[in-house]
Amino acid sequence: MPRTKNIQLRLRRLARHASRRWIFAGLLALEALIFLLDVDTGAGISYSPFLVAPTALAAWLLGRRAALLFVVLSSLARVFDYAATRGQHDGPSLLLYEFLQSALLYAIVALLALYLRGRRDALLRHARKVRDAARRERHRRILDSAIRRAIPEDVAAIIRLTTSGGESGGFDQAVTDSVRQAALTASFTAGIVDGAALRDLWSGGQTTVPIEFWVCEIDARVVSYMMILGVDGQKSMQRELHAMAVEDSYRGRGVGNLMVDFFCTHYKHRRLVAACRDGSAMLHMLSRRGFALFTRSDSQDYLILARD
Numbered sequence: 001m002p003r004t005k006n007i008q009l010r011l012r013r014l015a016r017h018a019s020r021r022w023i024f025a026g027l028l029a030l031e032a033l034i035f036l037l038d039v040d041t042g043a044g045i046s047y048s049p050f051l052v053a054p055t056a057l058a059a060w061l062l063g064r065r066a067a068l069l070f071v072v073l074s075s076l077a078r079v080f081d082y083a084a085t086r087g088q089h090d091g092p093s094l095l096l097y098e099f100l101q102s103a104l105l106y107a108i109v110a111l112l113a114l115y116l117r118g119r120r121d122a123l124l125r126h127a128r129k130v131r132d133a134a135r136r137e138r139h140r141r142i143l144d145s146a147i148r149r150a151i152p153e154d155v156a157a158i159i160r161l162t163t164s165g166g167e168s169g170g171f172d173q174a175v176t177d178s179v180r181q182a183a184l185t186a187s188f189t190a191g192i193v194d195g196a197a198l199r200d201l202w203s204g205g206q207t208t209v210p211i212e213f214w215v216c217e218i219d220a221r222v223v224s225y226m227m228i229l230g231v232d233g234q235k236s237m238q239r240e241l242h243a244m245a246v247e248d249s250y251r252g253r254g255v256g257n258l259m260v261d262f263f264c265t266h267y268k269h270r271r272l273v274a275a276c277r278d279g280s281a282m283l284h285m286l287s288r289r290g291f292a293l294f295t296r297s298d299s300q301d302y303l304i305l306a307r308d
Helices: 002-041 048-062 064-085 092-146 152-168 178-194 255-266 281-288
Strands: 147-149 196-200 206-218 221-230 239-246 272-276 292-296 303-307
Touching: 002 048, 002 064, 048 064, 048 092, 064 092, 092 147, 092 206, 147 255, 152 178, 152 206, 152 221, 152 239, 178 196, 178 206, 196 221, 206 255, 221 255, 239 255, 255 272, 255 281, 272 281, 281 303
Parallel strands: 239 272
Antiparallel strands: 147 206, 196 206, 206 221, 221 239, 272 303, 292 303
């Protein structure tokens, strides 16, 4: 598959370069045609003003270098016609003056075409940015409306996501054990119903703390969840993002970022804490949102980050 993509990219580059060569050849042919008509008609009719067409098209379609080349070619063509039909007895200084005057005229035309092309490209870039921003905002709103509090019926999906996280290395491998999953099912269901759970304190011992589960549901399927715990008792204002998982097929689609944003916004008047592995995507997401290292877990497997 990567080899096929490389071949496709090379073919596209060849087609792009070939099309530029064809454009360049066509403009040269147009330049030559206007020049021959100008020479053939003699002093009666001058076609030199029409040389602005290939010059402007070269600037618009091919860029600065091609524009400079056509400015020189058009100026030389105009001076040759002038010398052959009207300036046979003029000296080099007058021919040089005619060349500089022609070059100025065609250069102004080329610069105008380059300026208009630049403005058009700038407008197109701005339009793409606006369109992309609107698309991201629509996507964010759709996802934001998909976040809700978990209910007991969501526990099966939460266990599925937890198991997937254990298999991918995001959680401890113990969560993939069937006995452990049964215990987690009972614990999560009780936490959703009671809003409280028993947790180990960092200073040692255990206490009952508030617990909340939030899920992201898209197309009637729970694709992500996060578990929020109190830190040191029910009266504490601190909240910890204790666990979060995103379904594999929805990673890279902004779900994880949105869940973390929701955590930061929903609990913005509290001190926030989160545990994550060193070098993980979660660590980068939290660091971008102002979280800093607070401590390490006893096993050193997890970093504890905090934001005041």
